[in-house]
Amino acid sequence: MKKDHIQVWVCSGSTCVSKGSLTIRAVFEQEIRKHKLSDRVAVLAGRCSGTCNRGPIAVIEPGHIIYQQLTPEDIPFLVKEHFLKGKPVQRLRTDVSETKTMIPTLMEIDFFKHQQLVVLRNRGRIDPDKIDEYIALDGYAALAKALTSLSPEGIISEIEKAGLRGRGGAGFPTATKWMLCRQADGNPKYVICNGDEGDPGAYMDRSILESDPHAVLEGMAIGARAIGAQRGYIYVRDEYPLAVERVKTAIQQARHYGLLGENIFQTGFDFDVEIIRGGGAFVCGEETALMASIEGKAGRPRSRPPFPAEKGLWEKPTNINNVETWANVPAIISRGAKWYASLGTEKSKGTKIFSLVGKINNSGLVEVPMGITLREIIFGVGGGIPNGKRFKAVQTGGPSGGCIPESMLDLTVDYEALTQAGAIMGSGGLIVMDEDTCMVDVALYFVSFLVEESCGKCTPCRVGLQRMKEMLIKITEGEGEEADIERLEKLARVIGSGSLCGLGQTAPNPVLTTLKYFRNEYEAHIKQKRCPAGVCKKLIVYTIDPQKCTGCGVCVKSCPVDAISGEKKQVHVIDQQLCTRCGSCQEVCSFDAVVIQ
């Protein structure tokens, strides 16, 4: 891929392929050859941009011009107009819907416009299985610079000036961590990449490992040089098989090019990386548990100190950072600490990737500068809530995080502000909830998750969470008492202060924040035996609105327990004795006739 080439990225995602994009690519190639444009225009297999319903898609770079719903017959004309005459073909850029609006260029779309790509800089631009493409976009130049023109202390000083903080959750200053490990006695030393991305609803680390694995390897090599380590481990979650494959390929290619192994860049620096596949345990995201797992033991955390920087893997000084943190490192070394520190807020520098999911129009991974408000992310980038529903809360930080209400949407996103609100930055999951989400049910969901994932070592977490779960079940089933709220708060304090590791210490956050911001929902469940969002099964009844029912009978067929009856074209009724409140009738009804009371 030459830099001054015009590139035609013909999507080769599975949807576009099924709509004939391979033929379209072939015709593009044929036409480019025919007009002798081959040394100027490169036709490439593009990766999925996610707008699958508009396929087959081709993006022309530079210029970010999107052509959509292409047919092979369009291509000869398109090539002539666009590449020979320099006139983009408006017809193929126009939305076929009744609005007939022009398809904007990539950077005019809200979802992309507000993003600032540092870690995801190579997103969709390189083939992750080809190291040459990473190198073509200045890959491994940062490692060369770190090895040839910076001292180990100089590297740490750059990271310190950049203000990089751990992206795994707590936001500990990366340079301090590296310095502690560098100064610790003991040999050998290790670096670890924590890819045990367990927070449900967060998948940025998966995406980085799958789409830009060399950025992580390069970051680790730079870190290893700074710390004085020669060996690294990447611990990847069991649920991410593709990430494991991509990283394996990347390691092999880097070894082949001498970018891993002995005497890298002839500087006498030796460094190699091994990949470890996790066993499917959430608690292994905790650093001491993760190291136990690499050692082949059950992943149970131990108390700190000693911190891993002094006694980590096999009792040796170890530095552990998460995937996104490592992937930031090459950008900082290449472009300089001053540039990096210009992004973000006073205490939280750089960008953060969020996975914007749940009840949101544009869901996906978004990389934005720190200090942006939650409102800008949710309504600016995310395009707001679907189906005209009202926003209720956004959950940040996974099971250790909290639920933030609408009144606090103007909160700026940085480590301190989120912690103050009772949530945490965490790994960056942003799960958006609308009026149909029950906050008591959400609290129960997270507590149930943590009950399952608790390693069982310490009592407050193992037993306390179980009791908490029982109380929440009682409330969602309409059996709650007023004293339960106080009991929950008391128990939350005990679990938070008495647990051994971060999993237990932060476990009460979802309960505490929902109690703080959505206490009225708890009260409705307890006092009025009512679930305002219509979620908790024991507290709701499905009925059919006789005004709206057309008697089409679709619901009858969908009901798994034959609880619905009615003649064709007559109003149907649900037998409440038989109904299991599964909601399948509501799902299939085209007339919104099934309502929850």
Added chain:
Amino acid sequence: MKWIRKIVEKYGKKESGLIPILQDVQKIKGYLPEEGISDIAAELKIPIARVYSLATFYKAFRLIPRGRHSIHVCLGTACHVRGGAKIMDRLEQDLGVRSGETTQDGRFTVESVRCVGCCGLAPVVVIDDDFHGKLNQKKVIQVLKKYE
């Protein structure tokens, strides 16, 4: 057993290689058979309880055989708020099993998983290696028909 010895040797005959050893055995057998576990312990010269401790701690390991197709219903947060639990309920009811069990005809094993990392497609069900997204109760029952 010879094949078990081979796997144990591949990881240096060391206790620290226990997790990848169990992963390899499970990849071949589909689960961890009792005799396999005792063989691994014998090869490594460690108590059987040590092997069981890992095999039961990590969710990826299974001690009982599974059906021809494994259904993983994602119950991550994004799937939860988009109705993942309803899909699980429906599967349990239609297939007559509880989460973690295998149907009597050995066709499906139903399990839950906490986030497979494709939250944009929520709610998601993974059957064998295929990802099925944006499901509802009706669609998931139709999807099952593809797996015999």
